[in-house]
Amino acid sequence: MTCGDRRALRRRARPAAALGCLLALLAAACTSGPEGTEGAGQEQAAEGPIVVASGLDVTGSGSVRQQLIEEWNRLHAGSRTRQAKLVELPGGADQQRSQLLGALQSGSARYDVVNLDITWIPEFAEAGLISPMPVAGTGAVADDDRDFIKEVHATTVWKGRSYARPFNTDVGLLYYRPDLLAKADVEADKQPTEDWTWDQLYSSVKTLGLNPVRRDELAGWTTQLKQYEGLTVNTVEAFADAGVELTDSEGRYSSDAGELKKGLDHLLERVDRGRVQPAALSSDETASLTDFVEERAVFLRHWPYAYEALGGRMDPKTYAVNRLPGKAVLGGQNLAVTADSRRADDARELITFLTSRESERCLLDAGFAATRDSVYDDAAQPCWPRVAAALRPAGDSPKAAATGEGVPRKQEADARAAYIRTLGEALAEAVQRPRTPYYGAFTQVLQSHVHALLAAEGPDTAEAADMLDDALRDVFAGR
Template sequence: MRWIRAAGRGLLVAAVVLAGHVSAGAGADPGSARGGGRGPMTLATAGDLTGYLGPLLEGWNRGHPDERVTLVELPDSADEARAQLATGLRSGDGRYDILNMDVAWTSEFAAAGWIAPLEADRFPVDSFLPPVLDTARYGGRLYAVPYVTNAAMLYYRKDVLDRAGETPPRTWAELERQARTLAPRHGLGGYAGQFLPYEGLTVNATEAVYSAGGSILGDDGRVAADSPEVRTGLGFLARGVRDGWIPREALTYKEEESRQAFQDGRLLFLRNWPYAYAGASGADSRVAGKFGAVPLPGPDGPGTSVLGGSNLAVSARARHPESASDLIAYLTSAPVQRMVLTEGALPPVRAELYRDPGLIRRFPYLPTLRASVLSAAARPKSARYEQVSLVVQAVVHDVMAQHREPGESARRLARELSAVTRRG
C-alpha cells in the first residue's frame, strides 16, 4: 500500500478484500452474512509499492490455511480506487469482504449502507491514538477500525534557519516573515503544500481553516463556511501566492511534486506527510542532514493537521465476515503495527509505538508526528463527502489563483456546500 493523493501520499490508498458473491443486508452486523462467516479472502490494494504488505499477509496465511488471503492490486490513484469501489458497491456487487478505505470515506460508505457496523470489543481500540477513532465512527457507531494514521508536519531547512539565528516557525506570521525574507537570500521558494485541485488541496485548505479556529461543516453536518475563521484560513493561502512566498508553481503540486521540490533544495518550508522524511534523508537528496520537522504552525501558535490514513471496514455484503473481522484484528495487533512502521514506513495507530526508544532512534520524527496526530482533526464528515471535497477544491484554487477575494470565496463556499448537502 502507499501514501497517495487523498490525504496525500501521506494517505494509504483504498484496499479491498474481495470474496464470493453472497449478499447480506446493507447495514447488517458482520456475523449475519451467509456462508458460515469463515473462508478464504482476497485483499486488493492500490499500489503496494513498498512491498511490505505481502509478508504481513503471509503471516496470517501460515496460521489460517482455511482462511487464506490473496493480495490483488487496484489502481494507484485514490480517486480511481474510490470510483472502482463505489461502482461495485453501489451495484450490489458481493465481491468485497474488507475495505481498506481512506479515512474520509467512512461516513459516505456507512451512510450508503456499503459497510457494516462493528463490535468495538473485538478490536484493540483502547490501544489506539485517541483522535484516529473519530475517523472510524459514523452516527455514533463504529463502522471501521483504524489501520494507518497520518498527520502533516512542517519540513524546514535547518541549515538556513541556523545560519540566520532563527528557530522553526510556530505561527503563520513567523512562517510568512521567514519565507518572505530568508528564502530569497538563498534562492529558495518560501513555502509549499499540495495546491493542485485534488483531495490534497481539500486537506491543505481544511488545515488552514481548522488552524484558524473554524470549520467547513459543523459536527451536525451543517455548513459553517461563511465565517471570519474560514476567511482567515483562505486569506493565509491567498496572501502567500499574492505576496510571492508561496511560489505559483506550487499551485500544480501534489505530494510527490512538493516532496521532490524540497528534496532538490528548492524550498525553505514544506507541508507534507511523514513519508517525505525518508526521501529527504536519502542518498540522492540535496537536503539530507540539513532539515528538520515540526508541527504545522497556526495564527497564534501550533496549528491543526487533518488526519490522514486508512480504516479497515467489513462490507455489508461480505461472504466471510467472521474471517474478515479476525483479519482486521490481526492487522491492528501490536506486532503487525510495528511492521507497518518498520517495513512499510507508514504511521501506525498503536500509541505505545510512538514512545518506543528504538523506533524513535530509527524514525526520529515520531515524537513530532505523535504531537501532530494528537492535535489533528478529521476531515468534514458527510454522506456526500466526494462532492463536498470537489467544491472545496474548486473554490480554494480560485482564491489562491487570485481570481476571487477570500471573503467572496467564503460566501461562495457556503453557498455551494449548502446546495450539495441539501441534495444529500
C-alpha cells in the same frame, strides 16, 4: 431465476426472496448456463481467500501491506480457508473510491475487507456497504481498542457506531532544510521548534530574503495546491487555524459566508506569492517533494511517508522535520468488513491481526504513521520478524552494496526517535476534515472554488466566500 437476480434480491433482504433462492439452489436451477458454471464458481468463491481491497502503497517500502498479508497466511498455513489475498486498486483516491463504490453496490467483485480513506467512512456506512464492528464494552478487546489514538479512532465512527479499525494514519508535518538556513545565516531562534507558529515561519522566510517569481527559483516554502485532495487538506488546515469549522459532528453545514471569508483570507496569507514556491499551485505530493529535494523550497508541508522517502534522495544532515505550525489535518485509511462478505468473522479476525501492535510497528517502520499510542512508546512491540526482514530497503541488494546506487541514508537513531515522538504528538492534536456522506461532492466543490481564487490576479475573498457558501449549503444538504 439467474444468479444475478438472486444477489440483487438478497441485498434487499426480503425473506421471500431468500426462501425462493434457497429452493432454487436445492433444485440446482440457479445457474447461468447449461453446465451450471456460474453457480459452481460462486460456491468456490465462498471457500476462497479472504479478499482485501486497498489502494497502492505510496511508501516504496516493499509493500508492507502485502508483507503483513503474507505473515497472516504463514500463521494460518494449515487452513486453506483462512488464507488472505490483497487486491491493489490502481489510480488516485477518487478513482479508487469510485471503483469500490461500484463494486460493492453492484456485487461485481467479492471483497471481504476494504481499506477505506478515513473521509469515506460516513458515505460507505450510510449506504450500508460496510458492517458495524462488534461493540466491546469491557475486557481485553475493549482495552485493545482504547490503545488506538483517540482522534484517529474517531475517524471510524459514524452516528455513534464504529464501522472499521484504524490501519494507517497520516498527519501534516513541516520538513525543512537546515543546510539552506545555515547558508543564509538564519539564526537558531528563527528555526523550527516544537511550538513554532506560522508567523515565525513567515519571519524566517522574510529573513531569507526570497521573492521567487519563476518555478526554478528558491522559495521560502511549498505545499500541495493543485486541484485535488491536497488542496482540500491545505484549505481545511488554514480554516482550522482561523477557527472556522464547516460542519458539526453529524455532517450538517455549520458555517457562513463571513466565516468562510475569514478562512480564505487566512489561506491567502499562508500562500502569499512572495512566500510560497510558484509551482505550488500545480503541485501534488510528488512534485512538492521534488522541489524540496532539488533546493527550490526551504520549508515543505508533507505527510509522514516523506521522512523515509527522503532517505533515498538526500543526505540526512540536509533535512529535518517538525510539527506543522498551527493545526494539522488527519489522513489515513481504515479497514472495514463489507456488508455482504460471506467471511465476516474471518475478515474481522484478519483486521484484528493487521491492526495489532506488531503490525502497526511494521507500518511505522515502513514509513506509514501508526494508529496506536503504544507504538510510539520506547517499549513498543517490535515488528513481526519476517515482515521486518522482507522490508529491507533496496540498498540492501548486492548491486546497490557494490555501487552505492540507491542506498538509503538513514537518519541517526536519536533523530529518528525524535521524529517518532514528534509524529505521535502531532497525531494526538490533529483535526479531521468534514465528516459527511457527501464528502466526494464537498471536496470537489471546495477545490474548484479555492483553486480559482488562488489563481486569480486580484482575488476577492468576500465574493468567493459568498459563492462558496451557497455551493456548500447545497452539498451538505445532498442537493
